[in-house]
Amino acid sequence: MRSAATLVMVAAAVLAQATIVNRLPFAWGPGPDLVVAAVVAVALTTSPAAAAACGFGAGLAMDLLPPAEHAVGRYALVLCLAAYLVALLRRNTGAPGAVGSRTSGWAAVGATAATALGVGAGYAAVGLLMGDQHMTPAAVGTGVGVGAALTVLVAPLVTLPVLWVRETLADSEFATVQGPMAPGGW
Amino acid sequence: MLRDSPRSRLVLALLVAAAVVLLVLDARPGADPVTSVARAGGELVFAPAAAGVGWAAAPAVTLYDGLREGPRAAARVAELEEANAALEAELQAARIDRNRSDQLDDLLHLSGLGAYEVVPAQAVTRSTARGYAHTVTIDTGTESGVRPDMTVVNGSGLVGRVVEAGPRTATVMLATDVKSAVGARLESTRKIGVVNGGSVPGGPEADLTLELFDMEAPVEAGDRIVTLGSHEGAPFVPGVPIGTVDEVQVAPGALSRIARLTPAVDFASLDVVGVVVAGPDDDPRDSVLPPKPKKPEKSEKPEGEQ
Numbered sequence: 430m431r432s433a434a435t436l437v438m439v440a441a442a443v444l445a446q447a448t449i450v451n452r453l454p455f456a457w458g459p460g461p462d463l464v465v466a467a468v469v470a471v472a473l474t475t476s477p478a479a480a481a482a483c484g485f486g487a488g489l490a491m492d493l494l495p496p497a498e499h500a501v502g503r504y505a506l507v508l509c510l511a512a513y514l515v516a517l518l519r520r521n522t523g524a525p526g527a528v529g530s531r532t533s534g535w536a537a538v539g540a541t542a543a544t545a546l547g548v549g550a551g552y553a554a555v556g557l558l559m560g561d562q563h564m565t566p567a568a569v570g571t572g573v574g575v576g577a578a579l580t581v582l583v584a585p586l587v588t589l590p591v592l593w594v595r596e597t598l599a600d601s602e603f604a605t606v607q608g609p610m611a612p613g614g615w
Numbered sequence: 616m617l618r619d620s621p622r623s624r625l626v627l628a629l630l631v632a633a634a635v636v637l638l639v640l641d642a643r644p645g646a647d648p649v650t651s652v653a654r655a656g657g658e659l660v661f662a663p664a665a666a667g668v669g670w671a672a673a674p675a676v677t678l679y680d681g682l683r684e685g686p687r688a689a690a691r692v693a694e695l696e697e698a699n700a701a702l703e704a705e706l707q708a709a710r711i712d713r714n715r716s717d718q719l720d721d722l723l724h725l726s727g728l729g730a731y732e733v734v735p736a737q738a739v740t741r742s743t744a745r746g747y748a749h750t751v752t753i754d755t756g757t758e759s760g761v762r763p764d765m766t767v768v769n770g771s772g773l774v775g776r777v778v779e780a781g782p783r784t785a786t787v788m789l790a791t792d793v794k795s796a797v798g799a800r801l802e803s804t805r806k807i808g809v810v811n812g813g814s815v816p817g818g819p820e821a822d823l824t825l826e827l828f829d830m831e832a833p834v835e836a837g838d839r840i841v842t843l844g845s846h847e848g849a850p851f852v853p854g855v856p857i858g859t860v861d862e863v864q865v866a867p868g869a870l871s872r873i874a875r876l877t878p879a880v881d882f883a884s885l886d887v888v889g890v891v892v893a894g895p896d897d898d899p900r901d902s903v904l905p906p907k908p909k910k911p912e913k914s915e916k917p918e919g920e921q
Contacts, residue, residue: 447661448668453679477619478626485630489637493657495665501650502637509630517619559642 431598438591439487442467447494459576461583465548469541470591472515473532484512507551511544537592538584545580549573718887721770729854729903733889734759749792756783764850766891772856772879774888791822798843799857802901806832807843810857823858823876836860848894854903
């Protein structure tokens with residue numbers, strides 16, 4: 430149930446990003462990244478491995494969907510690592526092993542902001558490594574900064590609902606379970 | 616600090632490796648079968664989704680564009696409206712000008728036929744204080760040589776006569792005014808009579824009524840009437856078409872024959888008129904009349920012979 434809902438939500442985020450956000454004519458270049466926002470919400474509530482898989486899947490989907498202006502795997506690599514790191518940090522610095530401890534909205538938005546910046550920087554870094562001619566310092570600066578700011582703006586509309594759905598479903602699933610329980614799982 | 620299970624790390628390592636492999640595969644020059652197939656699959660999903668979004672978002676896109684272009688569009692609309700109004704006015708003016716030019720042509724034609732010397736004018740108003748009198752004001756006056764008791768014509772025929780002339784305007788009593796009486800004669804038979812404005816007692820309701828003095832004169836519907844001409848061409852010069860006999864009234868015991876006329880001039884749309892400031896030296900007879908309408912049995916007759 431939880432994983433199915435997650436799958437639907439992430440797929441919806443990917444499709445919305447590819448078909449709606451990418452369609453909007455932003456004069457300044459980058460738009461909000463719904464995929465990052467959704468993946469952060471998933472990563473905050475799951476194990477690092479699952480988060481990595483989720484980020485990989487979502488990133489690969491974005492790589493494969495038109496426009497094919499970058500190499501396949503670039504976004505998958507960055508999102509995979511980012512989701513893994515978010516999940517790992519959440520697991521190790523948040524309430525470790527605390528089942529049902531809900532993530533506060535502010536923390537989720539903060540995590541989204543940090544991840545958006547990191548994903549933007551990582552994407553640019555992969556581009557630099559691969560010799561992408563678009564990666565001039567000015568373009569990277571505005572791309573990362575503006576993109577992250579817009580992603581933070583849409584975070585309350587994407588990250589928080591996904592987070593809420595996942596935590597609500599987890600609550601109902603684990604409500605009757607007694608005793609310590611390994612956190613995470615799909 | 617960052618504790619994680621080996622299995623989890625293995626998963627991450629595998630995923631990263633996969634991503635890097637894909638990157639390398641796709642970044643190599645030339646098309647790679649794996650990534651090409653994968654991209655084709657992505658397109659398969661994307662195309663209908665994008666089409667659906669495009670269909671669903673069309674109103675929103677229009678709205679967005681409208682909002683984005685709003686201020687500029689408003690200015691543009693105002694600009695276009697202004698240009699449109701200007702063009703419309705120009706077009707209307709051109710139409711009026713062409714109309715006037717046609718009427719002037721007709722007037723010139725008529726005055727040429729009758730050897731009348733005319734001063735062109737424009738009917739400014741049909742001003743009458745109470746609406747009883749059929750008079751118009753024209754925009755020429757004594758400065759142009761217009762004097763009272765001059766004949767006023769237009770391209771079609773007799774309009775009336777000048778009753779009052781100011782420096783720049785003149786008042787014309789139309790032939791249809793009840794006070795107007797014009798000496799007239801029948802085309803070809805040369806029988807004379809009087810064309811009165813309105814109806815005469817005992818006559819039919821009409822704009823113009825012809826009274827023929829000769830009870831025996833043959834007159835029938837379709838006969839045309841021209842002015843007889845007054846002494847020294849005032850107030851009426853000879854030969855100007857007045858109208859066509861519409862209906863002849865046979866009144867037993869009457870002293871004259873009465874006929875209803877259809878005016879040659881459309882008094883409802885008077886615009887360009889001419890004041891005849893000098894009449895012809897000779898009576899133009901019937902030469903001012905337009906060619907007779909062709910009779911059906913003579914329809915094979917060529918136009919030029921008329």
